[in-house]
Amino acid sequence: MGQKIEQDLQRFRKIVRGKIKSNLSKYISRGEMIGKKGNDLVSIPMPSINTPQFRYGSKGSGGVGVGEGQPGQPLTKPQDGEGDPQAGDQPGGHILEVDLTMEELADILGEELALPRIEPKGKKNVVTEKDKYSSIRNVGPESLRHFKRTYKKALKRQISTGTYSPTNPLVVPIREDKQYRSWKEVPKPDAVACVVYMMDVSGSMTDEQKEIVRIEAFWIDTWIKKHYQGVDTVYIVHDAVAHEVDEHTFYHTRESGGTKISAAYEMANKIIDARFPPTEWNVYAFHFSDGDNWGDDNAKCQEILKTQLLPKLNLFGYGQVESPYGSGEFFEHVNELTDDHENVVVTKVPDREAILASIKEFLKTGR
Amino acid sequence: MTQLGFYNTNLPPHLRILKDEIEGYARDYGLDFFETIFEVVDADDLNEIAAYGGFPTRYPHWSFGMQYEELSKSYSYGLSKIYEMVINNDPCYAYLMRCNHTVDQKLVMAHVYGHCDFFKNNAYFGHTTRKMMDEIANHGNRLRRYVERFGEDEVEGFLDKCMSIDDLIDIHSVAIKRRDDPHAAPPKTDDGEEDEKPVRFKTKDYLTDFMNPPDQLRAVEDEKRKAKAQQTPPHFPERPEKDVLLFLIEHAPLKNWQKDVLSIVRDEAYYFYPQAQTKIINEGWASFWHSTIMTQKVLQPSEVIDYADHHSGTMATSSKRLNPYKVGIELLRDVERRWNMGQFGAEWENCDDLDKKRSWNTNVGLGRQKIFEVRKIHNDITFIDTFLTPEFCVENKLFAFNYQDQTKNYVIESREFEKVKQRLLFSLTNFGKPWIYVLNGNHANRGELLLRHGYNGVELKVPEARDVLTNIQFIWGRPVHLETVIDDKPILLSFDGSDHTHQTIGGDHDTRGKSGTKTK
Numbered sequence: 001m002g003q004k005i006e007q008d009l010q011r012f013r014k015i016v017r018g019k020i021k022s023n024l025s026k027y028i029s030r031g032e033m034i035g036k037k038g039n040d041l042v043s044i045p046m047p048s049i050n051t052p053q054f055r056y057g058s059k060g061s062g063g064v065g066v067g068e069g070q071p072g073q074p075l076t077k078p079q080d081g082e083g084d085p086q087a088g089d090q091p092g093g094h095i096l097e098v099d100l101t102m103e104e105l106a107d108i109l110g111e112e113l114a115l116p117r118i119e120p121k122g123k124k125n126v127v128t129e130k131d132k133y134s135s136i137r138n139v140g141p142e143s144l145r146h147f148k149r150t151y152k153k154a155l156k157r158q159i160s161t162g163t164y165s166p167t168n169p170l171v172v173p174i175r176e177d178k179q180y181r182s183w184k185e186v187p188k189p190d191a192v193a194c195v196v197y198m199m200d201v202s203g204s205m206t207d208e209q210k211e212i213v214r215i216e217a218f219w220i221d222t223w224i225k226k227h228y229q230g231v232d233t234v235y236i237v238h239d240a241v242a243h244e245v246d247e248h249t250f251y252h253t254r255e256s257g258g259t260k261i262s263a264a265y266e267m268a269n270k271i272i273d274a275r276f277p278p279t280e281w282n283v284y285a286f287h288f289s290d291g292d293n294w295g296d297d298n299a300k301c302q303e304i305l306k307t308q309l310l311p312k313l314n315l316f317g318y319g320q321v322e323s324p325y326g327s328g329e330f331f332e333h334v335n336e337l338t339d340d341h342e343n344v345v346v347t348k349v350p351d352r353e354a355i356l357a358s359i360k361e362f363l364k365t366g367r
Numbered sequence: 368m369t370q371l372g373f374y375n376t377n378l379p380p381h382l383r384i385l386k387d388e389i390e391g392y393a394r395d396y397g398l399d400f401f402e403t404i405f406e407v408v409d410a411d412d413l414n415e416i417a418a419y420g421g422f423p424t425r426y427p428h429w430s431f432g433m434q435y436e437e438l439s440k441s442y443s444y445g446l447s448k449i450y451e452m453v454i455n456n457d458p459c460y461a462y463l464m465r466c467n468h469t470v471d472q473k474l475v476m477a478h479v480y481g482h483c484d485f486f487k488n489n490a491y492f493g494h495t496t497r498k499m500m501d502e503i504a505n506h507g508n509r510l511r512r513y514v515e516r517f518g519e520d521e522v523e524g525f526l527d528k529c530m531s532i533d534d535l536i537d538i539h540s541v542a543i544k545r546r547d548d549p550h551a552a553p554p555k556t557d558d559g560e561e562d563e564k565p566v567r568f569k570t571k572d573y574l575t576d577f578m579n580p581p582d583q584l585r586a587v588e589d590e591k592r593k594a595k596a597q598q599t600p601p602h603f604p605e606r607p608e609k610d611v612l613l614f615l616i617e618h619a620p621l622k623n624w625q626k627d628v629l630s631i632v633r634d635e636a637y638y639f640y641p642q643a644q645t646k647i648i649n650e651g652w653a654s655f656w657h658s659t660i661m662t663q664k665v666l667q668p669s670e671v672i673d674y675a676d677h678h679s680g681t682m683a684t685s686s687k688r689l690n691p692y693k694v695g696i697e698l699l700r701d702v703e704r705r706w707n708m709g710q711f712g713a714e715w716e717n718c719d720d721l722d723k724k725r726s727w728n729t730n731v732g733l734g735r736q737k738i739f740e741v742r743k744i745h746n747d748i749t750f751i752d753t754f755l756t757p758e759f760c761v762e763n764k765l766f767a768f769n770y771q772d773q774t775k776n777y778v779i780e781s782r783e784f785e786k787v788k789q790r791l792l793f794s795l796t797n798f799g800k801p802w803i804y805v806l807n808g809n810h811a812n813r814g815e816l817l818l819r820h821g822y823n824g825v826e827l828k829v830p831e832a833r834d835v836l837t838n839i840q841f842i843w844g845r846p847v848h849l850e851t852v853i854d855d856k857p858i859l860l861s862f863d864g865s866d867h868t869h870q871t872i873g874g875d876h877d878t879r880g881k882s883g884t885k886t887k
């Protein structure tokens with residue numbers, strides 16, 4: 001990345017994180033970029049600042065669309081009416097969607113990741129269902145050469161050699177990356193899984209730290225969904241108390257006040273007992289925090305983990321983001337458990353560059 | 368991006384051969400363009416260049432960082448990639464992504480020659496500088512110098528305000544006549560401005576600002592302006608001025624560096640405007656040529672699948688949005704077909720016999736000639752206005768939609784030709800933005816600034832408009848007012864530097880504050 005754009009980017013991030021006083025703060029939107037891939041929506045957090053300008057409101061507005069439909073029929077989404085009718089006014093430039101499915105996206109993360117201890121569970125018998133995957137070979141007729149696959153192969157290679165970073169993507173295919181189309185069928189086990197995401201949203205967590213959690217959870221989610229037919233997700237946020245929330249709230253709430261991690265663990269435990277009995281579900285839990293906790297709560301957390309949660313979980317992952325304010329001592333309390341519990345994994349995620357390493361640690365092959 | 372070798376294309380040999388081949392075809396077809404230089408760059412570089420609006424560098428501002436983040440995130444998560452990028456300059460610069468398949472490189476090259484021909488020949492680009500590469504770099508240097516002298520926060524804060532009004536320019540003024548633009552290269556003007564300018568050293572345009580520091584030049588100009596301002600009439604401008612930026616540059620009490628920053632923002636707005644003004648016809652033209660050159664000349668049989676894949680990807684009308692590429696190319700093809708078959712002119716227009724019209728073919732073969740003329744004289748609005756036909760609307764399933772106040776959503780309004788055309792033209796008019804004029808720079812004889820929103824049936828987003836007024840007030844230094852319409856009533860929005868007020872215009876209440884509502 002060039003030095004100048006790097007400076008502009010840092011400046012933008014500082015404004016978004018409120019580290020620079022700016023009159024634009026009310027124009028910061030913490031939107032998400034959504035892409036539809038097959039039946040799945042890919043959404044990526046995308047903060048932006050919309051400089052105020054004279055714009056048309058909705059009243060009296062309209063536009064022109066393309067497609068079927070009778071007069072009077074509502075459009076699914078507000079269209080050109082809301083500002084921005086000249087989408088993409090980059091000079092002579094335009095954006096082309098790369099047509100990747102979620103599964104292909106997950107493939108990018110590569111063969112080095114695997115889910116620990118996948119067990120066929122579920123009320124139904126284990127059914128091996130045949131799914132069509134587009135298969136690819138590295139030799140073939142030129143007419144079947146496949147740009148997307150070539151690109152992905154290069155991406156994969158770069159991930160495995162450590163030259164790729166999700167936040168600073170630069171992909172350069174070499175000859176060995178060339179891929180050609182062919183087809184094969186692979187079996188996919190029918191197993192059900194539940195993933196519980198817990199996040200500390202107390203006052204000490206900054207927006208950047210939540211963004212890191214968001215990116216990391218996105219990839220974990222993508223990866224797990226690749227392996228299961230049905231995945232249920234549970235989101236819990238906590239400060240001194242815990243709440244179960246929907247996905248959107250999970251990434252956008254901001255609480256203040258102190259931290260009592262045991263509140264989240266207790267709630268996770270209750271939810272698992274009530275809705276996802278481990279006899280029928282593969283259950284994964286991930287907890288992200290900056291490691292600050294009320295001192296006398298630490299022992300209680302260890303107790304709940306040891307006696308309640310860990311026996312029910314395929315995996316418990318604890319990811320600790322950098323604490324700008326406190327000691328981050330909670331990391332050690334979870335780390336102590338790793339000696340006796342092979343389903344506990346701890347990682348530290350000091351910045352975005354560390355996200356990929358942390359995911360690999362959580363989902364490492366052969367664990 | 369570390370360093371692009373601007374005057375040295377680092378095309379690998381196989382791409383250089385392709386370039387020569389495709390350039391030859393483009394010329395054979397009659398396309399006429401400046402020399403075109405292709406740079407081969409990596410995805411990350413392309414994202415950066417795209418964030419900078421096609422240029423290798425810009426002045427420092429967070430908004431470019433934001434653009435970059437969006438592009439690079441979208442790319443890294445596999446959602447999108449930029450596929451072509453070309454800038455209006457002499458020579459033209461275009462970028463090829465290093466990891467693209469050869470068939471994509473061919474397509475992009477063919478497409479780019481279409482754009483380059485359009486840039487050179489379309490009337491709406493006539494006024495644009497062809498040395499923008501140098502000018503933009505120069506703007507960057509000037510801004511960086513101000514940042515060093517006055518501090519990042521100060522300069523950025525001011526830039527933020529300028530960008531909040533960078534669309535308040537007069538798109539027609541450049542076609543008619545550039546007024547005494549303080550920043551235009553010195554064309555002889557006959558309004559007496561000439562002798563007001565200090566003598567410049569004769570230099571190449573893009574070196575001007577190094578050789579003649581704008582600060583000094585402007586200081587001299589300012590002195591003279593101040594003297595002139597003594598005689599300022601109580602009501603100015605004489606006619607409503609749509610180039611609000613120019614008005615502010617000339618009359619707001621700005622420091623020299625601020626004036627220069629505002630001029631830079633204005634110059635760049637005028638440079639980029641024609642691209643927004645010709646999105647449909649320009650993309651249509653480029654797509655027409657990539658499709659013609661690829662299918663008739665370049666494509667190897669083995670590449671047909673990939674090409675079809677990519678071409679249809681570009682042309683796909685995903686969602687219900689109008690795709691400028693698709694509308695542009697289809698309409699151009701329609702024009703070519705009609706002029707080949709003689710389906711134009713009075714006789715054609717007046718023919719009421721549908722059967723006769725359907726089989727109408729005089730074999731005049733004027734299609735190619737006609738579309739070359741179209742690309743020369745039309746922008747999106749005149750293109751649509753002249754060539755959109757009811758048949759085209761039906762065939763391409765166009766519909767008009769509008770906002771329902773009761774249900775707060777958009778519904779399909781009509782498929783009637785006139786309605787569709789009217790909505791389409793409206794969305795293209797003035798970037799789809801409201802019209803704002805300066806009415807008076809000495810409002811109420813107190814040096815206050817009075818603006819008018821040229822209301823045409825669609826109301827403003829009021830809270831946002833207030834914030835723009837705040838920014839304009841900062842620049843103007845005195846209270847500012849905007850006449851607009853809210854809930855079907857004429858309203859005056861005002862900001863005096865500390866309070867926002869609004870009051871109904873007309874009736875007995877046309878005094879400040881009386882029926883006004885205060886909001887902080």
Ligand SMILES: [Zn+2]
Binds near residue numbers: 094451478482650653
């Ligand atoms: Zn194009």
